[in-house]
Amino acid sequence: MSKDSVLILGARSDIGLAVAHKFASLGHPIQLAARNVETLKPNRADITTRYKVDVTLHEFDALQPDSFAGFVDSLPKLPLIAVCAVGFMGEQSQNEQDLAASSLVMRSNYEGPAGILAELANRFETRGSGTLVGISSVAGLRGRATNYVYGSAKAGFTAFLSGLRNRLAKKGVHVVTVLPGFVATQMTENLDLPEWLTAQPMEVAEKIATAVERGKNVIYVRSIWWLIMTIICNIPENIFKRLKL
Amino acid sequence: MMLSGWGRFPVIYAPVVDRPRSEAELTAAQAKGGVIARGNGRAYGDSAVSRRGTIDMRHFNRMISFDAETGILVAESGVMLADVITSFLPRGWFPLVTPGTKFVTLGGMIAADVHGKNHHRDGSMSAALEWVDVMDQSGQVHRASRTQNPELFDWVPGSMGLTGIILRAAIRLQSVETGWIRQTTIPAKNLAEAMEIFETSDDSPYSVAWIDCLKGGANRGRSLVMLGEHASGDMLGAQENDDRYALRPKRKKSVAFDFPGFAMSGPLVKAFNALYYRAGLRKAGDNLVDWDSYFYPLDAILNWNRVYGRRGFLQFQCALPLDASKAGLEALLEAISEAGAGSFLAVLKRFGEQSSKFSFPMLGYTLALDFPATSKNLRLLEQLDRITIAHGGRFYLAKDARMTAQTLIESDPRVARFVAQRQDSGASETFQSSQSERLAI
Ligand SMILES: Cc1cc2nc3c(=O)[nH]c(=O)nc-3n(C[C@H](O)[C@H](O)[C@H](O)COP(=O)(O)OP(=O)(O)OC[C@H]3O[C@@H](n4cnc5c(N)ncnc54)[C@H](O)[C@@H]3O)c2cc1C
Ligand SMILES: NC(=O)c1ccc[n+]([C@@H]2O[C@H](COP(=O)([O-])OP(=O)(O)OC[C@H]3O[C@@H](n4cnc5c(N)ncnc54)[C@H](OP(=O)(O)O)[C@@H]3O)[C@@H](O)[C@H]2O)c1
Numbered sequence: 209m210s211k212d213s214v215l216i217l218g219a220r221s222d223i224g225l226a227v228a229h230k231f232a233s234l235g236h237p238i239q240l241a242a243r244n245v246e247t248l249k250p251n252r253a254d255i256t257t258r259y260k261v262d263v264t265l266h267e268f269d270a271l272q273p274d275s276f277a278g279f280v281d282s283l284p285k286l287p288l289i290a291v292c293a294v295g296f297m298g299e300q301s302q303n304e305q306d307l308a309a310s311s312l313v314m315r316s317n318y319e320g321p322a323g324i325l326a327e328l329a330n331r332f333e334t335r336g337s338g339t340l341v342g343i344s345s346v347a348g349l350r351g352r353a354t355n356y357v358y359g360s361a362k363a364g365f366t367a368f369l370s371g372l373r374n375r376l377a378k379k380g381v382h383v384v385t386v387l388p389g390f391v392a393t394q395m396t397e398n399l400d401l402p403e404w405l406t407a408q409p410m411e412v413a414e415k416i417a418t419a420v421e422r423g424k425n426v427i428y429v430r431s432i433w434w435l436i437m438t439i440i441c442n443i444p445e446n447i448f449k450r451l452k453l
Numbered sequence: 454m455m456l457s458g459w460g461r462f463p464v465i466y467a468p469v470v471d472r473p474r475s476e477a478e479l480t481a482a483q484a485k486g487g488v489i490a491r492g493n494g495r496a497y498g499d500s501a502v503s504r505r506g507t508i509d510m511r512h513f514n515r516m517i518s519f520d521a522e523t524g525i526l527v528a529e530s531g532v533m534l535a536d537v538i539t540s541f542l543p544r545g546w547f548p549l550v551t552p553g554t555k556f557v558t559l560g561g562m563i564a565a566d567v568h569g570k571n572h573h574r575d576g577s578m579s580a581a582l583e584w585v586d587v588m589d590q591s592g593q594v595h596r597a598s599r600t601q602n603p604e605l606f607d608w609v610p611g612s613m614g615l616t617g618i619i620l621r622a623a624i625r626l627q628s629v630e631t632g633w634i635r636q637t638t639i640p641a642k643n644l645a646e647a648m649e650i651f652e653t654s655d656d657s658p659y660s661v662a663w664i665d666c667l668k669g670g671a672n673r674g675r676s677l678v679m680l681g682e683h684a685s686g687d688m689l690g691a692q693e694n695d696d697r698y699a700l701r702p703k704r705k706k707s708v709a710f711d712f713p714g715f716a717m718s719g720p721l722v723k724a725f726n727a728l729y730y731r732a733g734l735r736k737a738g739d740n741l742v743d744w745d746s747y748f749y750p751l752d753a754i755l756n757w758n759r760v761y762g763r764r765g766f767l768q769f770q771c772a773l774p775l776d777a778s779k780a781g782l783e784a785l786l787e788a789i790s791e792a793g794a795g796s797f798l799a800v801l802k803r804f805g806e807q808s809s810k811f812s813f814p815m816l817g818y819t820l821a822l823d824f825p826a827t828s829k830n831l832r833l834l835e836q837l838d839r840i841t842i843a844h845g846g847r848f849y850l851a852k853d854a855r856m857t858a859q860t861l862i863e864s865d866p867r868v869a870r871f872v873a874q875r876q877d878s879g880a881s882e883t884f885q886s887s888q889s890e891r892l893a894i
Binding site: 233257260 | 519526
């Protein structure tokens with residue numbers, strides 16, 4: 209018996225690919241959507257070879273909202289589960305000076321992901337089933353000098369996901385918010401991250417699969433991050449503003 | 454960063470580690486010169502470390518195709534053996550050759566030309582290899598097989614990454630009916646008995662012996678010989694049948710911290726060995742074991758290399774020619790028991806014929822042991838080197854962390870040709886590991 213499809217948005221990301229592997233290993237056909245999607249042909253071969261599931265490739269740019277409806281129409285089938293891994297960190301120093309740069313970060317982490325999930329949400333609502341997974345970040349829980357442009361966009365996305373979940377709770381559609389701490393991916397390749405705080409992409413994928421299965425709402429990847437963020441969020445602003453974090 | 458192999462000895466300052474994701478990035482990384490490919494770092498010593506440039510190949514981890522008629526898998530070199538098993542065992546396929554851990558990459562398996570418990574029948578990794586794509590120092594990729602570039606095909610397995618970077622390969626899997634192994638444990642009172650069992654069980658697909666190397670005198674070489682074969686469907690009981698490919702997850706234990714140095718002291722090892730032997734005696738006879746416990750008992754304890762503490766540990770593995778095996782093994786075991794340097798994992802195995810130009814196995818026997826890395830044990834290992842050479846044996850580079858260039862040359866007449874081949878082909882400038890520098894190869 210064939211299972212329902214899983215759509216991965218931003219499938220060239222390490223986390224997105226790990227999620228694709230995880231759901232493929234559970235027997236789901238996979239739809240990989242990304243910019244320059246033809247570069248994912250080797251990954252399509254990889255996933256079909258490993259798990260014997262169908263994998264299709266779909267061109268997708270989160271900065272082209274006009275294309276969203278057509279993009280969803282062009283999928284071989286409306287997926288049961290959609291995971292959005294699109295994100296872009298940029299350089300904080302550049303984002304502070306250059307409005308175009310910071311706007312790109314905001315659109316890539318908030319406007320684009322929120323837009324495509326909104327489109328899918330409406331179709332899922334009509335169908336009366338489905339799960340939407342948004343990969344946001346702990347960076348969105350409190351703005352810090354070192355990455356508040358990215359953080360604020362993620363904050364917007366997190367709030368959007370929360371509202372969407374609230375709206376669809378009685379409509380058979382579930383929304384999962386993922387708040388990873390550090391993850392070892394291309395995005396963080398050049399940063400020196402402490403090993404015990406850094407998850408592997410597959411760890412994120414496992415957590416997402418479990419959250420989808422159990423209908424969890426908001427998940428952290430390593431639970432230590434819940435503790436860290438609870439502390440960070442509770443530091444009084446007067447003190448917080450002087451800290452270097 | 455500081456890098457080492459699985460034995461955590463030696464630890465080397467390796468400031469340049471590249472993690473390429475494409476052939477273009479790989480070419481750029483190796484253009485720096487003096488580089489070596491690294492797989493999953495399961496070689497014990499410094500084979501996969503270079504001070505000038507270590508190239509982590511684990512991003513090349515995609516499978517390319519699988520032919521269910523022939524069992525041939527084409528995959529990139531950074532694909533993990535564990536993933537091959539998870540993907541194909543449920544479809545009735547198992548690696549034809551596997552080392553004692555599944556956390557190795559295909560590239561590492563080919564570069565070391567690894568052997569398994571079935572070497573006496575099926576040969577080493579190169580026997581399972583259909584073709585391999587190797588990138589040379591100029592960034593050109595050559596496909597080598599038995600018919601295409603056969604010279605290169607003979608050099609690559611066993612060359613420890615020194616003939617170029619393996620990009621992808623086609624390997625043959627074997628078809629199996631179940632994921633269970635029928636194991637027969639036979640106790641042997643001494644070395645002669647153990648060897649006798651090996652010699653008369655040639656038709657057993659798998660065979661290996663665990664030796665209690667602290668026993669001396671008439672009991673020297675006391676061991677448990679373990680024979681195995683893939684169980685067919687009708688050998689399974691109801692319980693096994695329920696999990697035909699033995700894929701249900703088991704609990705993993707992990708060693709979370711370094712043991713203090715005294716933990717692996719003589720009396721403890723002695724006690725462990727005695728217990729293990731008695732437990733084995735009780736289990737003597739036939740039983741069904743799942744593939745994971747049978748082939749990879751140590752993988753169930755993540756980071757087990759930490760039981761040896763911070764100073765790390767040393768492996769010693771030699772191969773001895775058949776006619777000198779008995780005398781050589783007796784001499785090695787005598788030296789070890791006299792030094793009182795116990796080893797938790799002393800493993801004896803019969804090797805079959807071996808082709809390819811620089812691989813480790815040879816027709817005869819192989820003995821593998823591990824010791825904490827102390828200066829006393831380093832001296833013992835030098836003594837074991839001498840004994841091995843005196844009996845015409847050679848050493849496994851995937852285990853070596855401390856041999857001298859002189860020892861290698863004395864042990865292996867093939868070294869000169871290997872070095873010449875590296876120079877003639879131009880590989881020697883570009884591909885170097887900390888080990889190849891030490892061994893002058
Ligand atoms: C618990 C345990 C049990 C073992 N049992 C056995 C056994 O039974 N039989 C056996 O034969 N070995 C055994 N080994 C050794 C192990 O199989 C080999 O060292 C193997 O090479 C490790 O693979 P790796 O991917 O970790 O490679 P690494 O350790 O990273 O590298 C090993 C060598 O392969 C080269 N290499 C790696 N990738 C590439 C590439 N893409 N291109 C070119 N060269 C490359 C490196 O340069 C290096 O010389 C065992 C090791 C452990 C830890
Ligand atoms: N790594 C971490 O530590 C970490 C921590 C918390 C949260 N996250 C979040 O996790 C998600 C996945 O990130 P990652 O770590 O896997 O990093 P990544 O590999 O850099 O992934 C980000 C992906 O987003 C895609 N993308 C960016 N803009 C896009 C657009 N306009 N249209 C389509 N795709 C676009 C990128 O595609 P291209 O390849 O085409 O550029 C890239 O594949 C991101 O949302 C990230 O913010 C990561």
